[in-house]
Amino acid sequence: MNTQGRPPQTPLEALRQRRFLYTRWPWRSLASAGAALVVGGVAVSVVGLMLVPLIILGEIVIEARQGIVEIELWLVIVLPLLSLGLLLALGPLLALPVAVVERWRLRLVHPPIRPGHRAPRPGLWSGLRTRYTDPTTWREFAYLLLLCFVIAPLSYLVLFALVVYGAVLLGAPILVAVGEPLALNQRQVTDVPTALLLVPVGAVLLLASPYAAAVGAHVNAVLGRNLLGGEPAETLRAELVEVTRSRARLVDAFEAERRRIERDLHDGAQQRLVALVIQLGLARMDAPAGSRVEETLASAHEQTKELISAMQEIIHGIHPQLLADQGLAAALPELVERSAIPVALSVDLVERPPSHVESTVYFAAAEALANVAKHTQARRIAVAVHREGETLVLEVTDDGPGGADPGQGTGLTGLADRITVIGGRMLLSSPAGGPTRIRVETPCNHTLPSELF
CATH class of the missing domain: 3.30.565.10 (Histidine kinase-like ATPase, C-terminal domain)
Incomplete structure (x- = not known):
């Protein structure tokens, strides 16, 4: 929701604005749909190769129903399993680059999405094992399937059924006037008056296309955020690990500092106090017995020795x-x-x-x-x-x-x-x-x- 004058960050927030059509969001949403159609088309062509056995089975079933061939039971079992195996084996590998492209594309309609992959281990097989056991890889694979069979078809519907078809209907009178008949539901429009009746329909379709594109882009962004980004638990786990590392670094630094303080006290202050005790003892021996100077030196001598004992206790408590x-x-x-x-x-x-x-x-x-x-x-x-x-x-x-x-x-x-x-x-x-x-x-x-x- 757009609050306190903050610019909208998603198409849904932009749709709540009254001047939605005058913002950049209609164009960004339509551009996102066009890019999704391109990426989805490439992904569908590759995924289609993995589904070739299933397509062959479909053709065999059609010919069997027409009485051209007889269908074998082993084909009904083997070909679907072969397609499924290819899809599960190669699909996650295809999902990785598609996910990278999709995170970049979704920046048109959504704040940047951070990936949640675990760091791969060194070595080919170790890296593949990390990828295939990483939940993020399988979420990206699920997104790949949605892109091929849901997002790309919906993007095609928005761009062609609303934008292209609406533009054709809006320009129907011009097409008919220059001698280009317009085919509409198995009927041809050949006169300008009839073509003029199609202009309002084309205008409505064109006007609805930005809203449909924005809704589709928002749904796409939500799917991308949940399937292409790191899980909240994984993100929290990473943050907790970083906090733990930070605390451990502080412990290491504290331990080193404690040792330094202990060493400085032991080698510095304590040695000076020992030298002071010796000097006070010598001065006490030189002072006249029973004099006030001798009593003062004796008191200072005892207090210094007590101070040394207290410092030794402190040093012992810091690091024995x-x-x-x-x-x-x-x-x-x-x-x-x-x-x-x-x-x-x-x-x-x-x-x-x-x-x-x-x-x-x-x-x-x-x-x-x-x-x-x-x-x-x-x-x-x-x-x-x-x-x-x-x-x-x-x-x-x-x-x-x-x-x-x-x-x-x-x-x-x-x-x-x-x-x-x-x-x-x-x-x-x-x-x-x-x-x-x-x-x-x-x-x-x-x-x-x-x-x-």
């Missing part, structure tokens, strides 16, 4: 150096030692997982332990890490009362999102009365999150 240097098997024991609740740890890893998997599993364990300490009354926790084929599994079980709900702000939702980004999943079992078990499964490969989708 032990995790980066020695891996998950060495970092997890240190993590569970910091827990306020006793933890039984089991780590069964033959080889070190990729760094992004280690980081995700480590912080998943840290978040799970923090949730248990904050939201439950558990007295004991069990943490197990092991490989199951190409999957790294983390299980955290506590003996709390259960009833954990990810929607109640327990941090489980964020934990699940972080795991999903690297292609993993989180499973939660927390019946009333306990125990609560969190199982994290992550693909143990060297593919970065942004390369998974």
Whole structure:
């Protein structure tokens, strides 16, 4: 619908305007019908070759009814199946270029239609398999059949029954006056007075042709949009994949930035604070014992050491150096030692997982332990890490009362999102009365999150 002065985008919107005949839409609709007739004629000629066996069968049936030949049963079965096989085997291949031309043609009467094909795999057979298993290819094939047997005939009807025939009737008096008799329904019009009676009929046909062409173009555009464009679900799926890739790229960038911050703090600020502690210690030794200067230096010395400890905690929370240097098997024991609740740890890893998997599993364990300490009354926790084929599994079980709900702000939702980004999943079992078990499964490969989708 044309709203707020926006120009019409389709023939249907243009038809709602009072000055429709004075716009460009009648000409665009008629041009679209003419182009459809040309494209449909070429497509019909090619599809007709695929239907030659069926045409031969039709001729045999006619001759059989006339008693000229006897029809064989195997012909009735084989020839239709042969035509059907040719149509199903070659029709989709013909539909691909026809769909490209039709998307271009429909731009006359419709905003651009985006194709919804999946990207073909490399190689001839792989590419053909992709094409023949792609739903978009078969929707284009359905459109090809509609173009051949519905759209092209209707376009012919509009152009010749309305435009050409109307023009002939409108010019009937001139044709008769120059000695050209007009054949009309097996009757000939040879006098001018009779020919003048046909002029209003021709005018009505010509006047109706733009409206008929616009309606036909709109129906054609709707069919093209639904059969030649990507499915809404496929479009949505592509958008979701792009969103997931974007989120994965952000995770990769965040992980790299976190490592940079940890390295800068460890190698920069922390080293300077250590040097400051040493200098304060030396100054404290040089100061007179019991003096106010010595007390001030002692206080500054202790506060700086506390600051170093706090910074070490921050660095550990950003990315533990032990995790980066020695891996998950060495970092997890240190993590569970910091827990306020006793933890039984089991780590069964033959080889070190990729760094992004280690980081995700480590912080998943840290978040799970923090949730248990904050939201439950558990007295004991069990943490197990092991490989199951190409999957790294983390299980955290506590003996709390259960009833954990990810929607109640327990941090489980964020934990699940972080795991999903690297292609993993989180499973939660927390019946009333306990125990609560969190199982994290992550693909143990060297593919970065942004390369998974």
